[in-house]
Amino acid sequence: MTTATKNKKSQKSSVILDYLRPNKGMPSVWCAGCGNGIVMTAIIRAVDNLGLSKDEVVMASGIGCSSRMPMYLDFSALHTTHGRSLAFATGVKFARPELKVIDITGDGDALAIGGNHFIHACRRNIDITAILINNNIYGMTGGQGSPTTPSGAFSTTTPYGNSEKHFDPCSLAKAAGASFVARTTVYHATQMDTIIQKAISHRGFSLVEVISNCHTYYGRLNRMGDAVAMLNDFKNRAVPLAKSKKMTEEEMVGKFAIGVLHQEEKTEFCDVYQSVVDKVKGGK
Amino acid sequence: MSDSGTGDQTKAEAGKKNKYDYTNGPPPLEINMKWCKACNICIALCPKEVFEPNRDGKPIIARPENCTQCTICWVHCPDLAITSNYK
Numbered sequence: 182m183t184t185a186t187k188n189k190k191s192q193k194s195s196v197i198l199d200y201l202r203p204n205k206g207m208p209s210v211w212c213a214g215c216g217n218g219i220v221m222t223a224i225i226r227a228v229d230n231l232g233l234s235k236d237e238v239v240m241a242s243g244i245g246c247s248s249r250m251p252m253y254l255d256f257s258a259l260h261t262t263h264g265r266s267l268a269f270a271t272g273v274k275f276a277r278p279e280l281k282v283i284d285i286t287g288d289g290d291a292l293a294i295g296g297n298h299f300i301h302a303c304r305r306n307i308d309i310t311a312i313l314i315n316n317n318i319y320g321m322t323g324g325q326g327s328p329t330t331p332s333g334a335f336s337t338t339t340p341y342g343n344s345e346k347h348f349d350p351c352s353l354a355k356a357a358g359a360s361f362v363a364r365t366t367v368y369h370a371t372q373m374d375t376i377i378q379k380a381i382s383h384r385g386f387s388l389v390e391v392i393s394n395c396h397t398y399y400g401r402l403n404r405m406g407d408a409v410a411m412l413n414d415f416k417n418r419a420v421p422l423a424k425s426k427k428m429t430e431e432e433m434v435g436k437f438a439i440g441v442l443h444q445e446e447k448t449e450f451c452d453v454y455q456s457v458v459d460k461v462k463g464g465k
Numbered sequence: 466m467s468d469s470g471t472g473d474q475t476k477a478e479a480g481k482k483n484k485y486d487y488t489n490g491p492p493p494l495e496i497n498m499k500w501c502k503a504c505n506i507c508i509a510l511c512p513k514e515v516f517e518p519n520r521d522g523k524p525i526i527a528r529p530e531n532c533t534q535c536t537i538c539w540v541h542c543p544d545l546a547i548t549s550n551y552k
């Protein structure tokens with residue numbers, strides 16, 4: 182963890198409190214132990230490490246438990262309609278390319294309701310950092326199955342086990358054209374800071390999938406225990422990318438790779454558009 | 466990049482001797498009991514068993530002298546309820 186932490190300021194652990202909106206709703210609405218809070222503090226540390234001011238960061242979110250996050254953080258915030266946060270974020274980035282736009286979304290929000298916005302944001306490779314908190318279920322609305330609910334897993338809409346196949350958001354994003362794709366878990370909270378820092382610094386569309394715990398629904402319905410048990414489960418199932426490449430498919434059953442899965446240099450949407458504008462204006 | 470997460474950190478920290486001495490100083494951590502939701506994460510993940518749950522399940526600093534400031538409890542607290550007095 183060297184490259185991304187180079188511009189690190191001297192960081193006190195209490196720095197997280199400086200980024201909260203004054204008098205706004207802490208403690209959060211999230212259940213005790215919900216991974217959303219762990220992601221929130223990791224984002225704060227990443228933004229602080231990069232030395233960004235609060236006004237330089239815009240946070241957009243849709244609907245869902247995770248999408249409550251912009252209400253607690255003292256950045257410019259957009260709390261939008263279900264699944265459409267990336268469309269709003271695209272508008273913000275397009276109008277003010279100098280801002281850092283972070284999109285907070287969940288598995289249902291990004292991949293079901295907002296599936297189209299998601300793939301087209303990837304396709305355009307617009308410089309937005311999408312943080313997809315994947316807890317495999319719709320938490321806020323009562324535990325319905327989402328596009329990432331694994332085959333066979335239980336939810337309130339799949340009481341006999343899910344018969345559908347599930348999406349892998351990282352493969353989807355890579356195939357759709359995203360130029361930075363990474364996965365981590367709420368257990369790996371310090372790795373998460375570094376990955377989010379890299380994602381924010383990367384020019385182009387970045388997806389960070391954070392495997393998170395919804396012990397209230399997913400954990401309870403699938404008998405995975407409380408928040409601590411789910412965090413330890415992520416610890417056991419996560420395999421660092423380099424190690425996962427040496428493992429066979431059978432060994433990887435039930436496990437997943439973490440780390441930066443894909444990164445490439447690619448033309449970014451705002452840059453391309455600006456060059457078109459310059460060309461047209463110059464040609465007058 | 467290094468892919469080692471806090472898992473490896475846990476093991477490394479557990480074997481380390483404590484260079485912090487809190488005998489005359491303040492307790493190593495500050496816990497905001499108003500924000501804490503008693504999720505048990507800090508109590509369970511601390512490699513040095515610094516915390517004990519009180520009767521509500523919220524952490525009390527039972528063994529401050531064991532704390533190595535390893536960061537594990539405060540990076541995993543979902544409710545921003547733990548901050549360090551030293552880091």
Ligand code: SF4
Nearest residue numbers: 211212215246320395
């Ligand atoms: S329902 Fe699930 S995702 Fe929503 S706050 Fe509770 S634990 Fe978190």
Ligand code: SF4
Nearest residue numbers: 511532533534535538
């Ligand atoms: S910093 Fe937290 S987790 Fe680490 S030893 Fe101290 S109390 Fe335990």
Ligand code: SF4
Nearest residue numbers: 501502504505507542
């Ligand atoms: S991790 Fe935070 S919220 Fe959970 S018990 Fe510890 S202090 Fe309380």
